[in-house]
Amino acid sequence: MEDFKKQMLTEHLTELRSCLIASFIAAGIGFAVSYAFVKDIGNWFLKPLFEVLPEQTTLIFTSYQEAFFFI
Numbered sequence: 328m329e330d331f332k333k334q335m336l337t338e339h340l341t342e343l344r345s346c347l348i349a350s351f352i353a354a355g356i357g358f359a360v361s362y363a364f365v366k367d368i369g370n371w372f373l374k375p376l377f378e379v380l381p382e383q384t385t386l387i388f389t390s391y392q393e394a395f396f397f398i
Contacts, residue, residue: 334342361368376386 373386380386
């Protein structure tokens with residue numbers, strides 16, 4: 328425990344702020360990249376379902392918002 332550096336409260340808050348900013352930037356970049364490939368990701372997730380569906384059938388969405396997830 329003696330190895331930890333003693334910091335003032337403002338130093339802790341400054342470090343927390345920089346970590347939060349980096350986390351939000353990383354999450355934003357991850358969201359942007361995944362949003363760019365939303366159709367490919369959706370097809371990858373639904374591929375097993377499409378393989379077992381009978382010929383000439385489609386998926387049916389039971390609520391309005393479900394159709395917007397994999398447009």
